[in-house]
Amino acid sequence: MNDSALPEKGPGSSRLVMVGMPAAGHVNPSLPIMRELTRRGVNVTYYTSDEFQAVVEDAGCEFRGYPANTLGPADIAEATRTGGPVRVVARILQATETLLPFLLTDLEADCPAAIAFDSNAIWGRMAAASLGVPTISLMTTIMIGGKDLSGLTSREWFQSVREAVPGVPATRSAKRRVVRRFGKQLYPPAPGLPMRGDLTIFPVPRWMQSANPRIDERCHFVGPTISLEGRNGHPEPELATVLDGPEPLILVSLGTLHAGSDAFFRACFEALAGLPARVLLTIGPHVDPARLGRPPANTLIRASMPQLEVLRRTAVFVTHGGMNSALEGLACGVPLVLVPQQVEQLVIARVITDRGAGVVLRHNLSNRPVPAAELRAAVEHALTDSSLRTAAHAMGSSLGEEGGAVAAAEAIQSFLCGATKHK
Structure with missing residues (x-):
């Protein structure tokens, strides 16, 4: 759509407030939607932590920062590492x-x-409940239901319960404080998180969502909002050398919230050292590379990297299977070796492997180390079996079919028009 085709300002240009979860995996999918809305004349005020001010303003939104030391990416990452989803809720x-x-x-x-x-x-x-205004939920992943959980082994069930139980008292106590202070009528109705709205936008493909009674006519699946255009960065020289080498590139990353263990990264050293490939190992900010020992000659370690830029040149992506990472890998046509760290990521991994675009290693879900031999075999399979890359390309090619950020903006703008008329 060109600028001359944009709707005139009027009911569709109503002011929208976006209240963000301050974590990259939550903020990033929302930004193309907000950019498209502001391009259409919608006035968007985006609330999140200060770390995201630049990208929020780049999307054309007015930025409002959360009070200092309230909640930021490091807090969510720490809660994820030390207690999983239950501690995050607390x-x-x-x-x-x-x-x-x-x-x-x-x-x-x-x-x-x-x-x-x-x-x-x-x-x-x-x-929104206190102010009596309509609500729009941005659901950045699939909604997990009973059918999804039926695929867990008894050992995986035990580990998930074992991880969750210590955080339950703190979560219950925190909920009681919130309800007592602000009133039960404002608290989200059961079953709680993740919350739907009067309109719920899923920036994920519809085929990733299994049957779930909570999915109704208010839910709009628009597919991923990833943009592969205009991201030609200039990586630092050592990284550029790895990216431009002649051998196939293997990227290993467990995302921004899930810190891999020292044992996992050492297993990567052992598994991938002898392969005729370049390896980029992204360990996050909480792992000291000195603890891992000397990396193999074919391996470069970094705390972080421009993931989409790297994925464009990647032959195999070893990932935890978070929704953003999985979709970015598929968008670039890269076969995945999935090492899920929690149940939601296992569900995502199973959808992808069922469609032939990846291999899943489930060990971490039952608190077992990933054997180097099995990791090597999975990576070699993804490198040499062309059917995985063919499936990844096919899935990647289909990701834009539901409209992405444009479809999301259209649904939101239509919703805003109706909300304005009924005021």
Whole structure:
């Protein structure tokens, strides 16, 4: 759509507030949608932590930062590493005690036409309920149901329960404090997280979502909002050398929230050292490379890297299977070796492997180390079996069919028009 085809300002240009979950995997899928909305004349105010100010403003939104030391990427990552999803919920509830009053005070003088919120940002949903405005949920992954959980082994069930139980008391206590302070009528209705809205946008393909009674006519699957255009960066010289080498490139990354163990990265050393390939090992900010020992000659270690830029040149992607990483790999036509760290990632991995585009190693879900021999075999299979790359290319080619950011913006703009008319 060119600029001359944009709708005139009017009901469709109503003010929208976006309440974000301050983690890259949650913010990144929302930005192309917000960019498209602002391009259409919608006035978007985006609330998140200061780390994301530049990218939010680059999307054309007005940035509003959360109060210092309330909630940021490091807090969510720490909760994920130390207690999984249950501890993350406790941390979210703790932050809600500060973020809800902050949000209500900020919006008191200028109430928006609607509040959009990340499906885990409880304070956004509660602010909308307090102000009596319509809600838009951004659901950045699939919704897990009973059918998805039936595929867990008994050992995986035991480990997931074992991980969750220590965080339950803190989560219950935090919920009681929030309900007591702000009232039960504002708290999201059961079953709680992830939360739907009057309109719910899923920036994921419809085929990734299994049958679930919570999926109804208010839910819109628009496919991923990934843009592969305009990202030609200039990597530092050592990384550029690895990216431009003649051998196939293997990228290993467990995402921004799930820190791989020293044992896993050493297994990568052992498994991949002898392969005629270049290896880029992304270990995150919480692993000290000195603890891992000397890397093999074919391996470069980095705390982080420009993932999409690297994936464009990658032959095999060893990933935890988070939704963003999985979709970015497929968008670039890269076969995946999936090492899920939690149940949601296993569900994503199974969908991908069922369609022939990857191999899954489930060991971490039952608290077992990934054997170097099995990791090597999985990577070699992904390198040499052309059917995996063919399937990844086919899946990647289909990712734009549901419209992505444009379809999401159209659904939101239509919703805003209706919300404005019924005020």
